Amino acid sequence: MNSNRKVTWIAATLLVVLFAASVFSRRQVERVRGNEATLEDVLYLPSGKTIKRLSLGYSSLLANVYWTRAVQYFGSRHIKHAQRYDLLYPLLDITTDLDPKLIVAYEYGAVFLSQQPPEGAGQPDKAVSLVEKGIRENPGYWRLYFTLGFVHYMDRNDPKAAQIAFEKGSEIPGALPWMKVMAARMAERSKDINTSMALWQGIYETTYDNTVKDTAQRHLVSLQADRDITELQRRVDSYRARTGRLPTSWADLINAGLLPGIPITPFKDPYVLKDNGKVDVQDGSKYPYLGEWRNNIEKPF
């Protein structure tokens, strides 16, 4: 083997071995730094406005990077059923400082922030702050008022603030008519299951994000089951009051004229009538929010 070939072989071997070793050492670096090290840098940044000045006119591109980081951060924490989402708001704040017209960051960011852990960050006040910033920057975009009203009503239990948000949104040209309906319902009373379903239905129909759509659907089926169980329980109690005993099956209620047929869940399987007279679903895991609203109902809508 001549000298040149020898050097070539040594260089090629070194290239492979050293690169493989560099991958190993990089994994060690990642282990020491942690998966969120780059994201944690946002805690040290003075403000998104400073980053905007430093971005040399590429602030929109940088906003996309930060928005992607926010989504990845939320997704990775959500999968782990995390209880804390400390970096979410700073990431969203910087994103919207860099590009105040990035509507998607306000809309989905508010949903990410407002829901209780592990579904979200459990920071409805910060969600309100984010959406209000979005409204200031995009006053003609009525859907942000819907998001604001949604957060006020669902996560801050403040129907009055929600009513104001829906009303203001309904006044913007192009706003869909149900914004007025929502404002009216909010004014009528505090939280109830029908309003809640209408809100989630609105989200389900208007969102383009599959994760948010799935969440809305899970809320909707849980609320549907909640409403059905409330009504079925009322009929079971009525049967008991009439006969002095608990029904043993749905057939007893049907024969007594209290039910037209076997009640079916949103997943098309029958509701369960337990020995103690309580109504339930067969598979509770399909209804993650079951009972959440039923227990809070003051009056039927």
Place this chain on the structure above:
Amino acid sequence: MTSRLSAITLNTFREAVRDRVLYNLILFVLLLVASAPLFGQISIGLERLILVNVGLSSISLFGVIIAILIGIGLVSKEIEKKTLYTILSRPVRRWEFIFGKYCGLLLTLIVNTVFMAMGLYLALLITAHSLTRADVLLLGAIYCIVLQFMIMVALTLFFSSFSTPIFSAIFAFSLFVIGTFGEDLKNFAAMSHGPTKWLASAAAYLVPNFASLNVIARVAHEQPVNGSLIGFNTLYALLYSAAVTAAAVLVFERRNLK
């Protein structure tokens, strides 16, 4: 062999020092550092923070620019001026030439960094009238910047070994930008599925990881840099730059210089 290597290294260093571009850039950095206290005066309570951020970012960014501007011409200039043939006609092996050039440019950057760091500490001293323990932490960031330069020098030398100066500069700077967002690429791979995941993971490990070498924000807020992070960063920078230098040697060995 050692004497041949040190001769190439020192000549590369001398040549870089004679380069006017280098002086312009250093002057620019020093001016930037000197003007940092002025930035601080128009903000509240951020004087030191701005000074450290501007100073360290300038050292890093202009060091990278120096590495690219000088690195791209290391091989092509020697070919253009026909000096390469004189060097290789002597008992100098091609890999010694490449490795010597690498060491020479790295030495240049280290010396520059030392001067720029002195400028930064001087500015800190003028601003705060004394140096504190927190200021020592800046050395960790400066060390990581040098590690960044190790990789950048290897990359520019690699591109310079087979491409024209302008394309070498474009490739090297692009890799610097991509490497700065290297962890985003890794996170993207983690969130992907199927072939996209494998491709993104491979790309994430192939490009240099400059994100982990950037600890400027941390030290600016007086947070210490983890010792094991410095250790593994050093190992990574050594191995990655050695792998890229080996690739440069491989290309240069097989290059037809006739």
